[in-house]
Amino acid sequence: xxxxxxxxxxxxxxxxxxxxxxxxxxxxxxxxxxxxxxxxxxxxxxxxxxxxxxxxxxxxxxxxxxxxxxxxxxxxxxxxxxxxxxxxxxxxxxxxxxxxxxxxxxxxxxxxxxxxxxxxxxxxxxxxxxxxxxxxxxxxxxxxxxxxxxxxxxxxxxxxxxxxxxxxxxxxxxxxxxxxxxx
Amino acid sequence: xxxxxxxxxxxxxxxxxxxxxxxxxxxxxxxxxxxxxxxxxxxxxxxxxxxxxxxxxxxxxxxxxxxxxxxxxxxxxxxxxxxxxxxxxxxxxxxxxxxxxxxxxxxxxxxxxxxxxxxxxxxxxxxxxxxxxxxxxxxxxxxxxxxxxxxxxxxxxxxxxxxxxxxxxxxxxxxxxxxxxxx
DNA sequence: ATTCGTAACGCAAATTATTTGCATTAAGGG
DNA sequence: CCCTTAATGCAAATAATTTGCGTTACGAAT
Numbered sequence: 001x002x003x004x005x006x007x008x009x010x011x012x013x014x015x016x017x018x019x020x021x022x023x024x025x026x027x028x029x030x031x032x033x034x035x036x037x038x039x040x041x042x043x044x045x046x047x048x049x050x051x052x053x054x055x056x057x058x059x060x061x062x063x064x065x066x067x068x069x070x071x072x073x074x075x076x077x078x079x080x081x082x083x084x085x086x087x088x089x090x091x092x093x094x095x096x097x098x099x100x101x102x103x104x105x106x107x108x109x110x111x112x113x114x115x116x117x118x119x120x121x122x123x124x125x126x127x128x129x130x131x132x133x134x135x136x137x138x139x140x141x142x143x144x145x146x147x148x149x150x151x152x153x154x155x156x157x158x159x160x161x162x163x164x165x166x167x168x169x170x171x172x173x174x175x176x177x178x179x180x181x182x183x
Numbered sequence: 184x185x186x187x188x189x190x191x192x193x194x195x196x197x198x199x200x201x202x203x204x205x206x207x208x209x210x211x212x213x214x215x216x217x218x219x220x221x222x223x224x225x226x227x228x229x230x231x232x233x234x235x236x237x238x239x240x241x242x243x244x245x246x247x248x249x250x251x252x253x254x255x256x257x258x259x260x261x262x263x264x265x266x267x268x269x270x271x272x273x274x275x276x277x278x279x280x281x282x283x284x285x286x287x288x289x290x291x292x293x294x295x296x297x298x299x300x301x302x303x304x305x306x307x308x309x310x311x312x313x314x315x316x317x318x319x320x321x322x323x324x325x326x327x328x329x330x331x332x333x334x335x336x337x338x339x340x341x342x343x344x345x346x347x348x349x350x351x352x353x354x355x356x357x358x359x360x361x362x363x364x365x366x
Numbered sequence: 367a368t369t370c371g372t373a374a375c376g377c378a379a380a381t382t383a384t385t386t387g388c389a390t391t392a393a394g395g396g
Numbered sequence: 397c398c399c400t401t402a403a404t405g406c407a408a409a410t411a412a413t414t415t416g417c418g419t420t421a422c423g424a425a426t
Contacts, residue, residue, distance in 0.1 A: 010393060012403065033240070038383065047405055052384065054403085057216075110346050111294050123347040148350070152360070156343035157335040163293050163346075164306040167331070177335070193422060195374065221412065230376050235413065237374085 018044040019051060023065045032104050037061070063112035066105035067122050076129045082137040082145070083182065086154075089129055090174050094158050098169045103162055110163075126155055145181075153181035201227040202234060206248045215287050220244070246295035249288035250305050259312045265320040265328070266365065269337075272312055273357050277341050281352045286345055293346075309338055328364075336364035 022043035026035050037058050041048040055061035077088045096102045109122050130147045138144050154177045161167045205226035209218050220241050224231040238244035260271045279285045292305050313330045321327050337360045344350045 011391080012393080015404080036383070048384080049386085049406080050404055057384095107293055110290055119347045120349055123349050127349075149363075151343070152340040152363075153336075157339040159346075160334070160339035160342050163342075164302045166303055166306050166310075180332075180335075194420080195422080198375080219412070231412080232377080232414080233375055240413095 015044070015046055015050065016054075019046065019055075019061070020065050020068060023061060024069070027062075027065070027101065027104065032062075032108075035062075059108070059111050062108040066108040069105055070109070070122055070125065072125055072129065076133050078136065082133065082140070082142045083178075085133045085136065086150070086181075087175070087178055089133060090154050090158070090178060091171055093126070093155065094162075094169050094171075094174050097158065098162050106159070106163060126151060150181055154178060198227070198229055198233065199237075202229065202238075202244070203248050203251060206244065207252065210245075210248075210284065210287065215245075215291075218245075242291070242294050245291040249291040252288055253292070253305055253308065255308055255312065259316050261319065265316065265323070265325045266361075268316045268319065269333070269364075270358070270361055272316060273337050273341070273361060274354055276309070276338065277345075277352050277354075277357050280341065281345050289342070289346060309334060333364060337361060 019040060022040045023035075026040060026043065035058070037051050038048045040061070041051050044051075051061065055064060076085055077092075079085050079088055097106055109119055112119065127147060130150055134144055134147055154174070157177055158169055158174065161169050167173075202223060205223045206218075209223060209226065218241070220234050221231045223244070224234050227234075234244060238247060259268055260275075262268050262271055280289055292302055295302065310330060313333055317327055317330055337357070340360055341352055341357065344352050350356075
């Protein structure tokens with residue numbers, strides 16, 4: 001009686017894939033506020049009730065999709081120097097997130113009410129990237145930096161301005177943040 | 184044919200007030216994800232269609248309510264010194280926003296898709312507060328500070344950690360941010 | 367004050383989304 | 397290969413959202 005675990009293979013996985021793909025496709029085609037669960041279900045070739053049972057709400061589903069999209073496929077670029085690595089990472093982060101799609105993903109991730117869900121997983125990617133850059137710095141014998149502090153000084157302001165839309169997050173602005181962080 | 188403007192007085196205002204009050208009351212009582220438009224309508228004594236026509240969606244309504252709640256009723260406290268004013272403001276901001284209700288408000292404000300809506304209005308309050316503190320500093324002959332930079336160094340990290348839930352936003356942490364900003 | 371034009375509302379019907387009960391399918395272990 | 401049961405499909409039931417239309421009541425002008 002060890003009971004069954006969550007099933008991962010076969011049909012279940014196929015459906016998750018189909019639903020995610022349908023969601024991504026719709027996010028590209030039509031406005032996010034016009035997307036509905038039945039719409040995604042039809043495109044994915046499943047019944048709406050399946051989606052409701054597995055994801056609960058449209059918000060949760062879109063958050064799940066967003067986290068998946070925000071997961072980096074590759075580690076941070078190795079430019080040979082810590083400052084170069086940091087600049088490459090921060091500029092790419094800002095560019096990805098400030099696009100209309102990126103902004104929508106960010107909002108979807110945060111909309112998920114439960115704090116122990118998608119949000120932490122999502123910003124964990126940022127910690128991991130910076131950890132790796134810091135580890136490289138140490139391996140090179142360069143001066144190390146504090147990862148949480150680096151997030152406070154660069155990533156946090158970038159997210160703030162993207163989410164509140166109170167200013168443009170340009171490359172120049174990102175470099176200013178990096179200079180402040182280095183001081 | 185200059186025609187009618189948006190109506191503000193009388194019935195229209197009463198309904199807006201009733202709906203806002205009903206929303207606030209429900210936000211205190213039950214989980215945000217369980218709140219529905221018909222629920223608010225009943226509590227406010229209006230028909231659901233009125234809410235749908237005026238606010239469009241539940242998200243937009245809650246964002247509207249959130250902005251209203253986040254609007255400060257009073258200016259920043261005058262402690263006699265700039266560092267004191269800043270500390271008072273930042274600590275109060277963090278405390279307000281990190282509560283379950285504050286966090287929900289923050290999420291609601293951001294969930295509203297259109298960037299030119301509630302979000303800007305909401306963070307404008309922060310700019311205004313800091314502007315006033317900076318003006319006081321100048322009036323006292325103290326060294327001025329750059330308001331956008333202060334936001335980047337204090338408010339932005341606070342919002343980031345509240346929204347992503349990756350760390351606790353304690354008073355000690357806020358003071359650390361203020362010390363960094365002063366350096 | 368009274369009248370007039372119309373924005374905002376209430377009501378109810380139509381549409382659409384969400385939930386739920388039950389039968390069926392297919393993982394995954396024995 | 398069989399057995400248990402998680403996950404799905406289907407369809408009915410419920411709830412939310414939209415919409416048409418008649419009514420109310422701002423607000424402007426007379």
